[in-house]
Amino acid sequence: MSTASTDTTSAPGPLFDRVAIIGIGLIGSSLARALAEYGIARQVVCADRSAEACAKALELGIVAEASTDPATALAGADLVILSTPVGSYAAVAEAIGPLLKRGTIVTDVGSVKQAALRDIGPHLPDGVHLIPGHPVAGTEHSGPEAGFATLFQGRWCILTPPTGSDRHALERVTELWRRVGSTVEIMEASHHDRVLAITSHLPHLIAYTIVGTASDLEEDTKSEVIKFSAGGFRDFTRIAASDPVMWRDVFLNNREAVLEILQRFTEDLTALQRAIRWGEGQQLQDHFTKTRAVRRGIIDAKQA
Amino acid sequence: MSTASTDTTSAPGPLFDRVAIIGIGLIGSSLARALAEYGIARQVVCADRSAEACAKALELGIVAEASTDPATALAGADLVILSTPVGSYAAVAEAIGPLLKRGTIVTDVGSVKQAALRDIGPHLPDGVHLIPGHPVAGTEHSGPEAGFATLFQGRWCILTPPTGSDRHALERVTELWRRVGSTVEIMEASHHDRVLAITSHLPHLIAYTIVGTASDLEEDTKSEVIKFSAGGFRDFTRIAASDPVMWRDVFLNNREAVLEILQRFTEDLTALQRAIRWGEGQQLQDHFTKTRAVRRGIIDAKQA
Incomplete structure (x- = not known):
């Protein structure tokens, strides 16, 4: 042995x-x-x-x-x-x-x-x-x-x-x-499930959603969506091409953590939506400036 | 000349x-x-x-x-x-x-x-x-x-x-x-603005949102978010590191098209959220299978 x-x-x-x-x-x-x-x-x-x-x-x-x-x-x-x-x-x-x-x-x-x-x-x-x-x-x-x-x-x-x-x-x-x-x-398993809900599960759910939304557009626009995907969309399609059964099971088995983080996400999206509707430029700019720093952290952590 | x-x-x-x-x-x-x-x-x-x-x-x-x-x-x-x-x-x-x-x-x-x-x-x-x-x-x-x-x-x-x-x-x-x-x-300019709203503007808005949601989590979890970003999150942080002023202006100047496509996205996200809450595995799997095909289209179009 x-x-x-x-x-x-x-x-x-x-x-x-x-x-x-x-x-x-x-x-x-x-x-x-x-x-x-x-x-x-x-x-x-x-x-x-x-x-x-x-x-x-x-x-x-x-x-x-x-x-x-x-x-x-x-x-x-x-x-x-x-x-x-x-x-x-x-x-x-x-x-x-x-x-x-x-x-x-x-x-x-x-x-x-x-x-x-x-x-x-x-x-x-x-x-x-x-x-x-x-x-x-x-x-x-x-x-x-x-x-x-x-x-x-x-x-x-x-x-x-x-x-x-x-x-x-x-x-x-x-x-x-x-x-x-x-x-x-x-x-701890419970801590893992909470951290991964934000770093992995929510990003996949969002990517699956946006790619679905795009693919539901009429045939004509769909081919244009693919054509002009280099503007940001293609990064989502890579994630949304992940194994369907594996991901179905992830969402069904980490339901509480995913739904909780999804609720936070929806609130934040609604706030940005409102800022766009009401033309609140400074709020948008402040938010976008903050998120830049997170990217820097990931590059520093050599996970980019 | x-x-x-x-x-x-x-x-x-x-x-x-x-x-x-x-x-x-x-x-x-x-x-x-x-x-x-x-x-x-x-x-x-x-x-x-x-x-x-x-x-x-x-x-x-x-x-x-x-x-x-x-x-x-x-x-x-x-x-x-x-x-x-x-x-x-x-x-x-x-x-x-x-x-x-x-x-x-x-x-x-x-x-x-x-x-x-x-x-x-x-x-x-x-x-x-x-x-x-x-x-x-x-x-x-x-x-x-x-x-x-x-x-x-x-x-x-x-x-x-x-x-x-x-x-x-x-x-x-x-x-x-x-x-x-x-x-x-x-x-046509109006057609451009509608197509790009889905292929570029919405993906950026979503990426900015999710990175903001993560960065709002308490300090302890934030560093873990960066640490374990390879699970999907890091792809969003790259997009959410784009120029804040440029993107502020995009959203303020393509407001109608962005808000319209955002409404579709929110409906689709709500449907998936409901499927997770009620354990509707087949609906999730069907959705995730459909989005895989879009990725294949992008690879075929040499935009991957």
Whole structure:
């Protein structure tokens, strides 16, 4: 068996013997590539309910085994990574829970963390360690062919271990994310869901909305919308091209935080709308000047 | 004197003798560079009410002369380009109108075109040709040092000549934009303002709003908003870092079209909000699937 280590001196050994990735989409397949390429796992296998995705993963050579039956992938795995849409967690956890051996670590990569604790936790037997995680990284593309090993480099990974988590399991998952190039932050699941509601979930909802509004305009104008999209619109379309099922599940599973931040947004938008209607130029200029500073902060934080 | 030509065979001669650029910001300075580098004008001079901007433009070597007095720049110019915020057009046109010699062409680069016709037109003497224009290009940076000659390459430039415009003047302005690398589209000013309200003005308003909402959160969460901005938020901050005065003037001068499209957006957002609140997953998924297709259209149109 491998020995877990947080030692990052040259050529550290594998952290895990066999990693089972459930769901081989953008994030799952990026992790599969990174775990193999950086020598973090001796073997990476996957399960996916889509036989086509399994075949593609094998064809790409990014997993040693692929199966539509999670039981096959789980056999002998010391780390299981859920990378399916958040809405599937309860069903997946219920199916795999009884098959997990004592000492196995279970983690996930979902964008909502209270739901991960709520839906996965109750299905895991004693001695199996749940360390939920969320790599703040991604692209608008989906599927096993969209992944790449460097996706997580220079990005944050947030872990939300429940109270009383196994320290050693937390260290191993932390080390995994460090080795794929991320900086790890540990926080409460509820705090994560509130912060990500503003930094990620609301921006996606807004982008999906505005692109929908544009596409509802009559056929003639629609082609002009695409033609002249360089004026700002195209930045929204990239975000609004993200995986529909993944995002459906994010909104359904972080409902309270999203609705609360959406309410603040609507109030602020209404205030700007009123300033436009009444010609209050100074208010508009003051607001736009303030938002410039936020951009500077992001550039300084090297997240631009 | 140069002769105007729409001939695009190798090494065409200059289209203009002396071009006066009023306002040497991002767009003005990009044009100054392009007009000189591509041999479109024999001489490029500028006026800017900021002495600092004038000094910077001279220091950068992108204009032959720079003055805070428009009259100096206009002397002998056969093309005048307004690249100041749209809200300044009436005052600038009133100041320069009496100084313009017969046959001069006046154009602009503003994002609102009905206002350009309304505010510039009445101040121009007979025999001076107004051909309003809008290059659909830009970055979030401002000032003469932010410009670059290739900004307009592969982008659209929309011209909105008023009824009865001089055909020869329109041809020369069209040719100018072609030579800096743009594709020219001619349309009615009112149609331009409606299309750009959705492709550019609303996206900017939304981005300004969401970045403001985030920055209003308490100090602690604000730094986390910046930290985890890679989840979608950072794309909005880039747009919301655009020039505050320019955008104030866009919203004040395209009020009706912006408010109308904003109303549609708010209705659509409310519908999605309701779907989240009531857990209507299929409606969310259908919406998100539809918006993906719009992105594909933009990629196909090579505007991504």
